[in-house]
Amino acid sequence: MCPRSQTTYCNPIAIPNYPKGYNQGRYGSDFRELADPTVIFHDNQWYLYPSCGMAYVSKDFVTWEHHRLSPEDIGYAPTVVKHKDKFLLTAMDRPLWMADHPLGPFHEVGTFIKPDGTQVKMKDPMLFSDDDGKLYAYWGIIDYFDPGFWGAELDQQEPWKLISEPVLLGGFDPDQEWQRFGEWNEDRNKRWLEGVFMFKKQGTYYLTYAAPGTQFGTYAMGAFRSQSPLEGFVAQENNPFLMKRYGLVRGTGHGCVVEGPNDTIWAFYTCCTGYEHGFERRIGFDAVGIDENGNLFVKEATEIPQWAPGYLQKPELGNGAGLLPLTFTRNHTGSSYREGRNPIYALDDSMLSWWQPLENDPDKFLEVNLESDFHIHASRIIWRDVGLHYESGRCPGPFGYRIEAWNTANEAWTLVLDCSNNAIDYLIDYRMFEPFVTKKVRLKIVSSPIGIEPGVISFTVFGRSE
Numbered sequence: 001m002c003p004r005s006q007t008t009y010c011n012p013i014a015i016p017n018y019p020k021g022y023n024q025g026r027y028g029s030d031f032r033e034l035a036d037p038t039v040i041f042h043d044n045q046w047y048l049y050p051s052c053g054m055a056y057v058s059k060d061f062v063t064w065e066h067h068r069l070s071p072e073d074i075g076y077a078p079t080v081v082k083h084k085d086k087f088l089l090t091a092m093d094r095p096l097w098m099a100d101h102p103l104g105p106f107h108e109v110g111t112f113i114k115p116d117g118t119q120v121k122m123k124d125p126m127l128f129s130d131d132d133g134k135l136y137a138y139w140g141i142i143d144y145f146d147p148g149f150w151g152a153e154l155d156q157q158e159p160w161k162l163i164s165e166p167v168l169l170g171g172f173d174p175d176q177e178w179q180r181f182g183e184w185n186e187d188r189n190k191r192w193l194e195g196v197f198m199f200k201k202q203g204t205y206y207l208t209y210a211a212p213g214t215q216f217g218t219y220a221m222g223a224f225r226s227q228s229p230l231e232g233f234v235a236q237e238n239n240p241f242l243m244k245r246y247g248l249v250r251g252t253g254h255g256c257v258v259e260g261p262n263d264t265i266w267a268f269y270t271c272c273t274g275y276e277h278g279f280e281r282r283i284g285f286d287a288v289g290i291d292e293n294g295n296l297f298v299k300e301a302t303e304i305p306q307w308a309p310g311y312l313q314k315p316e317l318g319n320g321a322g323l324l325p326l327t328f329t330r331n332h333t334g335s336s337y338r339e340g341r342n343p344i345y346a347l348d349d350s351m352l353s354w355w356q357p358l359e360n361d362p363d364k365f366l367e368v369n370l371e372s373d374f375h376i377h378a379s380r381i382i383w384r385d386v387g388l389h390y391e392s393g394r395c396p397g398p399f400g401y402r403i404e405a406w407n408t409a410n411e412a413w414t415l416v417l418d419c420s421n422n423a424i425d426y427l428i429d430y431r432m433f434e435p436f437v438t439k440k441v442r443l444k445i446v447s448s449p450i451g452i453e454p455g456v457i458s459f460t461v462f463g464r465s466e
Helices: none
Strands: 035-042 045-051 056-058 064-066 079-083 086-090 096-099 107-110 126-129 135-139 148-154 167-171 187-191 194-201 204-211 220-226 253-259 265-272 281-290 332-334 365-386 400-407 412-419 428-447 453-464
Touching (some): 035 265, 035 281, 045 079, 220 253, 412 428, 428 453
Parallel strands (some): 079 126, 194 253
Antiparallel strands (some): 045 056, 056 064, 079 086, 086 096, 096 107, 135 148, 194 204, 265 281, 365 453, 400 412
């Protein structure tokens, strides 16, 4: 009785087995991160390659399965492209790998070199196979040391070899306020632009990128546009085309734009958690449209249930499934809480706070009064694994829980979702269940990984008033 929806998803998306982040947390604990997603749509399913651990596959565009690759982790900003009958893989400052299947096995084939034989170090690379059979690489992190994004054509037979000198394609513009460094874009003299990705649609080349830094809520995606793969790029008029500063999804940067089923277009992106470290990150995705001026646009970065790809109507109308959050800041009761970790923090709109019951609390429940009758359909729990420390043996694992709804007619609690025996590690757990009419809901934490104290960053029940 712990179902996984096949019709809707919710950001940040539920991906199993989030890996350990590369850095130590600010407060002494380890943290987990997935970021910088590259996605390919192949044989009617998605393959997602994020930083820190690869790869994830979805056949229903909702449920993701983790597949350990070889290599599993090649560093930040991996990129994969299908070129002819091969799959090519690289990442920041790394050589090129090749495979016959998107899940490998990959084998190393060469180090990127210029026509004169000198080595090329590619920051945040992207490989792009054009529909005329040509192959390109794009890369660059724009800081004090690098003036812009670069591109070059690659040899089709030996794709680690550049057959043209790198071309400067675009750079930093301090008059574009969203590109300026800082949580409020306050520093016009500092920059950090990164994460280029090439997307082509109807003859137009869109070079997307992110600024001003992954640790900020202002992190966003913009695009340059051209009719040629290596020249003539100009900034879109509506930059940034994807941005969200506040909420459970914020800092929507470094990602990709990819075509999906039924001629739909989707942006996968990084979003920021940032309590333990600026690189504590999650992943989301939303529908993309192209406006009358040829600009990419995303109506909004969402954090409520969306129809799975294939159900999309019109991007300008949004992709919402008609289910709204019912639990934010409602009247509530918690069985217990640690000082400074009150139950309200599971019901606010922040990834930086959480409810943490007392360790010796035998009940560990959070009850929320919805105040009116609602048809509830789905829930999302965003967990914090408090005390995570791999070296000490306090490692991630599944959380067990139940969600109950008050049955007014019977004057009793009714079980609507039973994940007591959950066996899969979901740091973010979104599920649909059979609709139920209720005025009150209750989350009961049943179990947590050994050595981990459960924290609930967000407990959200979704539904509608009918």
